[in-house]
Amino acid sequence: DIQMTQSPSSLSASVGDRVTITCRASQGVRSDLCWYQQKPGKAPKRLIFGASGLQGGVPSRFSGSGSGTQFTLTINNLQPEDFATYYCLQHNTKPLTFGGGTKVEMK
Amino acid sequence: QVQLVESGGRVVRPGGSLRLSCAASGFPFRNYGMHWVRQPPGKGLEWVAFTLYDGSYQYYGDSVKGRFTISRDNSKDTLYLQMNSLRVDDTAVYFCAKDTSGYGIDYWGQGTLVFVSS
Numbered sequence: 001d002i003q004m005t006q007s008p009s010s011l012s013a014s015v016g017d018r019v020t021i022t023c024r025a026s027q028g029v030r031s032d033l034c035w036y037q038q039k040p041g042k043a044p045k046r047l048i049f050g051a052s053g054l055q056g057g058v059p060s061r062f063s064g065s066g067s068g069t070q071f072t073l074t075i076n077n078l079q080p081e082d083f084a085t086y087y088c089l090q091h092n093t094k095p096l097t098f099g100g101g102t103k104v105e106m107k
Numbered sequence: 108q109v110q111l112v113e114s115g116g117r118v119v120r121p122g123g124s125l126r127l128s129c130a131a132s133g134f135p136f137r138n139y140g141m142h143w144v145r146q147p148p149g150k151g152l153e154w155v156a157f158t159l160y161d162g163s164y165q166y167y168g169d170s171v172k173g174r175f176t177i178s179r180d181n182s183k184d185t186l187y188l189q190m191n192s193l194r195v196d197d198t199a200v201y202f203c204a205k206d207t208s209g210y211g212i213d214y215w216g217q218g219t220l221v222f223v224s225s
Contacts, residue, residue, distance in 0.1 A: 001169075034211040036152075043202060043215035044152065050210055087152055091211040094166045096142070096154040 002026050002090055006099025012107040019075040021102045023088035028068045032092035035064055035073045038101075039084045047086075048073065078104075109133040109214040111203050116219030123193050123223075129186040129203030129216055137161070137181040140206035143188045145199035146218070153199075156188065157206070171197075193223045 003026040013019050023033065031051040036044035046055045048064035051071055061076045075082055083106055088099040115127040129141070143155040156177040157166045165177050176189040186203050200218040207213045 032209075032211065038152075043217055045215075046211075046213050049207070049213070053210075055213075089152075089154075089211055094157065095168045096157070096211075098152040098154065101151045 001095055002029060002093055002097050004088055004090055004097050004099040006088055006102055008102060009100060010103040010105060012105050013078055014107045015078055015080060017078045019078055019082075019104060021073045021086055021088075023066075023071045023073075023099045025069045025071075025090055029090040029092035031067045032090060033064075033066070033071050034089045034091065035062075036087045036089065037082075037084045038087065044087065075104075109205065111205065111214060111216030113201065113203050113216045113219040116201060116221045118222045118224060119193055120225055121193060121195055121223055124189070124191045125193065125221060127188040127190065127201055127203075127219060127221070129188075131184045131186065131203075131205070134205070136179075136184040140208065141177075141179060141186045142204045142206060142212055143175075143177060143186075144202045144204055144212075144215075145197075145221075146202070147196075147199045155201070158186070190221070193221075195223050197221060198223045 005024045033051045035048040038044040047058050047062050052064045063074045065072045085101050085103045087101050110132045112130045142157045158177045162179050174192045178187045202218045203216045204212045205214045
């Protein structure tokens, strides 16, 4: 199985900050990676597909990059509604595997 | 718009069985693969199972293989998860989710809670 190592597991940030979250795959997954945002009690919401494609309706302050084994989610100009938990998902190989999550908290 | 509505979650004893359902609408259900993903309380996401658009192929995570069965009824636009030999560590919110044939999971239901306890 492909292991997805996500870091950090949590971070504290302020409104207006730039936030970077990384996922490392234990083997190459090409660009078959998505990023999701999840708020408490809610379903995950896809932000990024194909490692760098922005989901329709998602603000442009969210961006994704990477391919192979190293991926990054960047949030520019962090907004109050962005405080949430973020997950990466590789869908290159079954079983699909998620990163452990990154909780973005208010400083 | 895409809607996925899960049902069937409840409290069940260890060793028991349960069937979850997911009613789909807003898209041609019969054209898309579907997943079940679960999330234990306060923890991260774990992929559970996948079925191809026509039900001809299923794949399971190691932790549920041999105990859970994913199926679908395309005439009813409904996805199922039959869960047998339930264990305490199967306690989780179970989400059904739509596949995008090469671009991962796009839409998720709101989830249904399965609580396994004696």
